Amino acid sequence: MPKFALVKTLTPHIQYLIVNNDCVVIPGWGALVASVSHSRLTDGRLTPPCRSIGFNQALTHTDGMLASSIARRDGISYQVADSIVRDGVDELRNIYDVNGEVSIDRIGTFTRDDNGSMIFSPAADSIANSPYFGLPALALASEETDIPTERTPRFMPLRRAIRVAASIAVLTLLGFVLSTPVLIDRQNHDFASLTGPEITSGRPIAISAPETADTDIPTLYIQMPPADAVATCEDAAPVKPADHKYFLVVASHATRRQAEDYIAARSTEQLEILERDGRFRVYAATGATIEEAQRPMNDQAFNSLHPDGWVYRAR
Secondary structure, three states, rough: OOOHHHHHHHHHHHHHHHHOEEEEEOOOOEEEEEEEEEEEEEEEEEEEOEEEOOOOOOOOOOOOOOHHHHHHHHOOOOHHHHHHHHHHHHHHHHHHHOOOOOEOOEEEEEOOOOOEEEEEEEEEOOOOHHOOOOOOOOOOOOOOHHHOOOOOOOHHHHHHHHHHHHHHHHHHHHHHHHOOOOOOOHHHOOEEEEEEEOOOOEEEEOOOOOOOOOEEEEEOEEEOOOOOOOOOOOOOOOOOOOOOOEEEEEEEEOHHHHHHHHOOOOOOOEEEEEEOEEEEEEOOOOEHHHHHHHHHHHHHHHHOOOOOOOOEEOO
């Protein structure tokens, strides 16, 4: 292959994965982590939300996501795709060692400082911010600066109408931007099952009337539960312990409907939805540590269903 060809082979897969996921591990190199900064109102200026990329050099263990992406697109086995990933990372490191820097298009640049440490600088046109491309910053001006005062009295009604329309437009846009996305944290609440107990039917017990002179007293029948009657309840959905902050994520979606459709297509699995930072992540397990959350990945059957599973830490 020509020089840098393997790096160029990995680049479109890295770009695609970082747009659709919060964490993309480049095995043996590090992990790209995407985070969302929500819109802010400062000194009369409303900045739009943005999604930026960070880099964690400590996360080098492969999660299979990059190799799986190559295998799916090219129709090759996972083992062959994994070999392509390893060769590409070797090429990436050789370029970095020789030149002191290496870039991944629309992702960022890795440079070596005077102390030999690696520094990551995200690209100005980072593809991770594609969901928010085109959103401008808004300057919210006061009406005194918007409407000139040199007007004849006959234009006063029109001027008032313009000011009212402008105020409504600004408030509508402000409400829309500030409310996108809405973060709802349902993971820290425990909900009781609404399914009532099912009690088996009882045996009738006849109690004879007392022996009195009044023979018109009827026999009293009381419905009593049998001695071995057992109240049974349907099993409730598993509840995440309060100290579990690590989630084994098997899919990440932009809308709740997409996440629910994903779960509906896998009705035999116990999957739940975690909503954070405007993303709806489908997870299969939780844990108080990374190792505990990753435990299902050691099962061959689970791994064959979710080879791209990765651990997300809830803040």
